[in-house]
Amino acid sequence: MQTSDLHQISESCFEIPAVGLMNVPARLFADRALLEGMDEKVREQISNVARLPGIVTAAFAMPDAHWGYGFPIGGVAAFDPRQGGVISMGGIGYDISCGVRALRTGLPEEEVRPRLEEVATALFERVPAGIGSEGKIRLDRRGLDEVLLGGARWAVEQGYGEPGELEFVEERGRMEGADTGAVSDTAKSRGLNQIGTLGSGNHYLEVQVVDQVHDADAASAFGIAAGEVLLTLHCGSRAIGHQVATDYQRELGKAARRLGLSLPDRELVCAPIDSPEGRRYYGAMAAAVNGALANRQVIAALAARAFRSVLPEARVGILYDVSHNTCKVEEHEVDGARRRLWVHRKGATRAFGPGHPDVPAAYREVGQPVLVGGTMGTGSYVLAGTSASAGLAFASACHGAGRSMSRNEALRHWRGDRLQRELASRGILIKGHSLRGLAEEAPGAYKDIDDVARATHEAGLARRVARLRPIACVKG
């Protein structure tokens, strides 16, 4: 991206002023080097978002931003219904409530390393993954509606995990406002057998070691220390969320035409929050969020059982679970006034700061854990929300390394089998369902996670707590 005409407002924040049809400015949180590596499309897309009706303060791009559908991945935008604010499917994405859950194991690397092959095999065998994969849970329509209304709480009621875990899941495991009647029959049929499955693409189940502690107090509050092993999973709502997104792409398009909204990009179809279509989309999206929360709750329980089948002394427990593809109703202070806003985060993680009532009591003094999934060959991060984050980008931070190369381009550069051997030689064990999928996910196709975490930290969006290093990874 060209950076010469961007207005630099701090070391790690650049602004595109509100010109022409933009209602607000666009702000890109990244250092100059990251921005220079970003696609020009990010700038175009985030400027388009700034044109949407009822947008508040600015459209934001996180340091891991890259070209997405309508909105960039790594995009944040908040809308006020009292000013004609909209809800947009492109602002959430196809993988509704994709997110990360991190589990502590209570074991140091030395105790896991000798059994790593068995651990990885157990995880691979017990957690269904891959395109079209199905789980063991069989549901009828009524059962699925209970999932879509109950989220992780439903999964706990079914015996997957303990009630005490729910406090450490965003929304306490269940998002309000789900409307199962707004979820199409097609979406429900597709989702029926997929609860407890990982999926494909960038989704994974990883064994990681706490590589470096940046903030000892926060790490201690989060119950992690250098050398300890974590079990981390990244996945979303599978086909049900994808179908909801597909259905409402059409529905919101119709609404936008009916209401004569002039849109900068047909991928930015949206409807007023207070319109029938907008409300139905919100209800369907919330249902898909609950599907994802249930999915991660079940997978976590399966993964914990798999891990303990090899290492029974492990005490597997949740650190946190947070989504990065959502729209949520939150209260934020804007120019001194509290306002109720519909905050879209697409490839962006909620990052509530210290003292926020929605941060679990055990973490409240240090801020919400922000789980950032990097790549299978480099690393991941645990960050924490800051006091400044609410005032910067509606309490949002990055969500991953962010692609620097498209999947097709990655396929021209890497081969799955060779990549797997290379990683093995570096002590990282990969169990994949698809060699092609591995090549698409080559670490070299992503930005440098350390650069992204540093920029996020320097921008004040979230602060670094710990760097995680992968030792084994199950990929779909």
Added chain:
DNA sequence: ATGTAC
């Protein structure tokens, strides 16, 4: 991301 193509 995705019954990788309605």
